[in-house]
Amino acid sequence: MIVDLHPTEDQRMIEESVRAFLADRLPVERLREPAHQGGAAEAAAWAELTALGLFGLGLDEARGGLGLGLAEEALVARALGLHLVSPSVVAQMIAPHLAPDDALRAALVAGETRAAFANRIGEAGGHLIDGAGASHAVLLAGGVALIGIDALGSPEPVDAIDETVRIARMLAAFPAAPRDAASDRALLLLAAYLTGIAQATRDMAVAYAITREQFGQPIGAFQAIKHMAADMATRAAAAEAQCFHAAVTFGRGLDDGIEAAAAALLAETAALANAGANIQIHGGMGFTAECDAHLYLKRAHLLASLAGGRRLHQRRLLGTAS
Amino acid sequence: MKIIESPELDAFRDECRAWLADNVPREKRPPEGPAMRDFDLAWQKRQYEGGWAGVSWPKDYGGRGLSVLEQLVWHEEYARAGAPPSGSMFVALSHAGPTLIVSGSKAQKARHLPTILRGEENWCQGFSEPGAGSDLAALKTRAVIDGDHLVVNGTKIWTSYGHLATWQELLVRTDPDLPRHKGISWVICDMRTPGIDIRPIKAMSGLTHFCQVFYDDVRIPLANVVGEVNGGWRVAMTTLGFERGTGTIAHQIELSNTVDRLIAAARDLPAADGRGRVIDDGAVVADLATLRAEVLALRSLTAASVSRGMREEVPGAEGNIVALWFGELSRRVHAAALDLLGPRGLERGGDHDWPLHYLEAYKWAIGGGTSEIRRNAIGERVLGLPKGPSAR
Ligand SMILES: Cc1cc2nc3c(=O)[nH]c(=O)nc-3n(C[C@H](O)[C@H](O)[C@H](O)COP(=O)(O)OP(=O)(O)OC[C@H]3O[C@@H](n4cnc5c(N)ncnc54)[C@H](O)[C@@H]3O)c2cc1C
Numbered sequence: 013m014i015v016d017l018h019p020t021e022d023q024r025m026i027e028e029s030v031r032a033f034l035a036d037r038l039p040v041e042r043l044r045e046p047a048h049q050g051g052a053a054e055a056a057a058w059a060e061l062t063a064l065g066l067f068g069l070g071l072d073e074a075r076g077g078l079g080l081g082l083a084e085e086a087l088v089a090r091a092l093g094l095h096l097v098s099p100s101v102v103a104q105m106i107a108p109h110l111a112p113d114d115a116l117r118a119a120l121v122a123g124e125t126r127a128a129f130a131n132r133i134g135e136a137g138g139h140l141i142d143g144a145g146a147s148h149a150v151l152l153a154g155g156v157a158l159i160g161i162d163a164l165g166s167p168e169p170v171d172a173i174d175e176t177v178r179i180a181r182m183l184a185a186f187p188a189a190p191r192d193a194a195s196d197r198a199l200l201l202l203a204a205y206l207t208g209i210a211q212a213t214r215d216m217a218v219a220y221a222i223t224r225e226q227f228g229q230p231i232g233a234f235q236a237i238k239h240m241a242a243d244m245a246t247r248a249a250a251a252e253a254q255c256f257h258a259a260v261t262f263g264r265g266l267d268d269g270i271e272a273a274a275a276a277l278l279a280e281t282a283a284l285a286n287a288g289a290n291i292q293i294h295g296g297m298g299f300t301a302e303c304d305a306h307l308y309l310k311r312a313h314l315l316a317s318l319a320g321g322r323r324l325h326q327r328r329l330l331g332t333a334s
Numbered sequence: 335m336k337i338i339e340s341p342e343l344d345a346f347r348d349e350c351r352a353w354l355a356d357n358v359p360r361e362k363r364p365p366e367g368p369a370m371r372d373f374d375l376a377w378q379k380r381q382y383e384g385g386w387a388g389v390s391w392p393k394d395y396g397g398r399g400l401s402v403l404e405q406l407v408w409h410e411e412y413a414r415a416g417a418p419p420s421g422s423m424f425v426a427l428s429h430a431g432p433t434l435i436v437s438g439s440k441a442q443k444a445r446h447l448p449t450i451l452r453g454e455e456n457w458c459q460g461f462s463e464p465g466a467g468s469d470l471a472a473l474k475t476r477a478v479i480d481g482d483h484l485v486v487n488g489t490k491i492w493t494s495y496g497h498l499a500t501w502q503e504l505l506v507r508t509d510p511d512l513p514r515h516k517g518i519s520w521v522i523c524d525m526r527t528p529g530i531d532i533r534p535i536k537a538m539s540g541l542t543h544f545c546q547v548f549y550d551d552v553r554i555p556l557a558n559v560v561g562e563v564n565g566g567w568r569v570a571m572t573t574l575g576f577e578r579g580t581g582t583i584a585h586q587i588e589l590s591n592t593v594d595r596l597i598a599a600a601r602d603l604p605a606a607d608g609r610g611r612v613i614d615d616g617a618v619v620a621d622l623a624t625l626r627a628e629v630l631a632l633r634s635l636t637a638a639s640v641s642r643g644m645r646e647e648v649p650g651a652e653g654n655i656v657a658l659w660f661g662e663l664s665r666r667v668h669a670a671a672l673d674l675l676g677p678r679g680l681e682r683g684g685d686h687d688w689p690l691h692y693l694e695a696y697k698w699a700i701g702g703g704t705s706e707i708r709r710n711a712i713g714e715r716v717l718g719l720p721k722g723p724s725a726r
Contacts, residue, residue: 014338018641083335218717233720238713245712249655253634260335274627326623
């Protein structure tokens with residue numbers, strides 16, 4: 013088995029069309045407006061997102077999907093991360109894979125029935141993320157499961173680190189789900205989203221370092237900045253290579269759980285470190301709420317937490333996780 | 335992104351595996367000196383006789399003329415079989431040979447490629463000088479044209495296996511009046527030529543693998559210039575790029591084995607305080623798991639680099655990313671070993687000389703371009719940041 017990580021012509025086309033759409037309809041600046049937060053902008057573009065084929069991408073044609081693979085889904089998830097698209101769009105990509113019957117699956121693929129992420133907090137309840145309009149939750153609780161939101165009790169809005177998503181606290185006892193191939197697929201999409209954040213912050217930092225001048229030259233000419241940017245690029249490249257390697261080889265005889273855990277660990281590290289470095293490279297501007305740099309940092313923390321967190325990935329990597 | 339597979343590739347892989355299983359030398363490779371060189375040459379000869387030398391090199395010069403896919407399969411199986419490092423054959427196989435294939439004349443290829451593949455002659459690289467390391471273009475070793483010869487005076491340093499090699503890829507300044515990068519030539523130097531004096535240098539690990547070479551009126555035929563006179567910089571940059579190709583697969587698999595070995599040791603060894611095992615410490619789990627993930631990423635980055643390599647004639651600046659990752663990671667893996675194993679990890683010798691591997695690991699972030707120079711190159715040539723005084 014030789015793993016070719018160069019995108020095929022078809023993959024390039026899918027990625028480009030999704031990116032072009034997102035750049036046009038869901039640019040990151042939208043999040044400066046509260047009215048567009050919490051998945052509102054995504055809801056307004058829902059018909060087009062559905063028409064792009066996002067929600068059945070990796071599903072067999074026999075089951076109503078486009079019959080592509082996890083690699084294509086990961087490419088899309090990374091593009092979603094680049095634009096800080098609501099996590100619910102990722103949840104909607106995962107949900108059809110988990111649907112117990114044809115009718116629900118078809119409704120999810122068609123975008124008529126909507127899903128959002130929920131994650132478990134210890135024994136007592138959990139968070140529902142950007143749940144407006146959703147009837148189903150993609151529950152991240154050890155493994156992954158699709159359940160009706162009704163089963164989770166009544167949601168209480170809470171403020172959390174990322175004010176651009178709407179988070180509700182649910183108090184019902186969340187069922188635990190087993191870790192399996194489906195949960196590793198979901199984990200890889202979350203990791204791919206995080207690599208999108210690592211990439212976007214790298215590019216934002218580089219663009220600023222080329223234009224911002226101090227001491228009569230672009231700050232990117234200073235090695236302290238240049239080397240920070242090189243490390244950002246290296247971390248992003250490593251996370252991305254691991255994510256896509258894991259996605260392409262999924263189900264092909266490698267240890268998918270270990271590969272996915274490695275991808276998640278590296279993606280979390282790259283997203284958080286790059287988001288932090290991007291703030292540093294922007295100086296005082298980076299510390300403000302007026303510069304978009306903080307949006308990536310906050311979303312990176314949210315996604316890292318949804319993915320289970322580094323301690324869990326580390327224990328899985330050594331086979332010491334329960 | 336896709337899996338490339340075919341019955342032909344599978345058959346080829348089986349063939350590699352079977353041959354390697356029967357032919358990988360069982361005896362221990364001598365650690366240094368002429369005995370090591372002779373071992374490396376003999377192993378190369380055996381591969382040649384088995385039909386495994388130069389899998390992707392042109393048929394006309396003794397190679398098999400197969401595609402990069404077969405080359406890749408061969409490298410993977412080679413590493414998996416635990417076959418010896420190319421060692422003192424490395425420059426010949428991974429720098430000089432590929433450079434001659436791209437930039438050499440017909441006569442140069444005919445003279446040198448077959449003797450490399452047959453394991454008759456090995457090469458060393460004479461680029462760095464005492465005053466020209468990262469800033470390679472500052473090199474001063476002078477070559478003056480005298481009839482149909484070049485006369486060389488100066489010195490090269492850190493020449494790996496220079497004391498054990500037959501040939502050298504030598505960078506000399508043929509025109510000191512031209513701009514720095516323009517007056518350099520890439521020359522094939524016979525290490526047996528009169529006027530060459532060699533001083534081996536011992537490394538901090540205790541091994542003597544490199545040396546300083548002095549040139550005193552060394553006469554080299556003009557016919558040995560590869561490419562144009564004064565056109566050596568471009569030829570050299572091609573050579574440096576090849577360092578970052580499939581040759582690293584063996585190192586990557588070795589590093590992955592080292593991490594596995596460490597994890598096994600942490601499971602076995604009692605904790606320092608005598609309670610439980612080393613692995614019961616959460617901080618140890620975090621360290622080892624992170625290293626395992628990073629080693630997996632090294633494999634994935636290598637795959638990405640090879641995937642790019644299948645589509646470009648000459649490796650691009652992205653190769654610095656995998657080289658930087660590898661250089662920094664090797665040090666961390668070996669430092670973790672000394673940390674985990676405690677006092678017993680400091681003992682030299684034994685069936686795995688941890689201090690030797692630890693000390694040797696420092697070289698990967700220095701030789702062939704330091705981590706800082708690689709960061710410059712990533713910043714400037716991959717990301718497009720403004721140019722500073724350097725980046726190879
Ligand atoms: C094991 C080993 C094998 C080698 N084998 C060979 C060989 O076979 N043939 C050969 O020709 N050479 C060989 N080398 C030499 C190697 O290529 C050089 O050591 C390397 O390029 C660095 O040059 P230098 O040693 O002169 O260090 P310097 O260039 O003096 O660097 C010293 C320090 O300054 C930093 N530095 C320098 N310039 C910059 C800059 N612009 N920005 C930021 N930091 C900078 C470096 O990163 C480093 O930390 C080998 C080296 C080693 C360690």
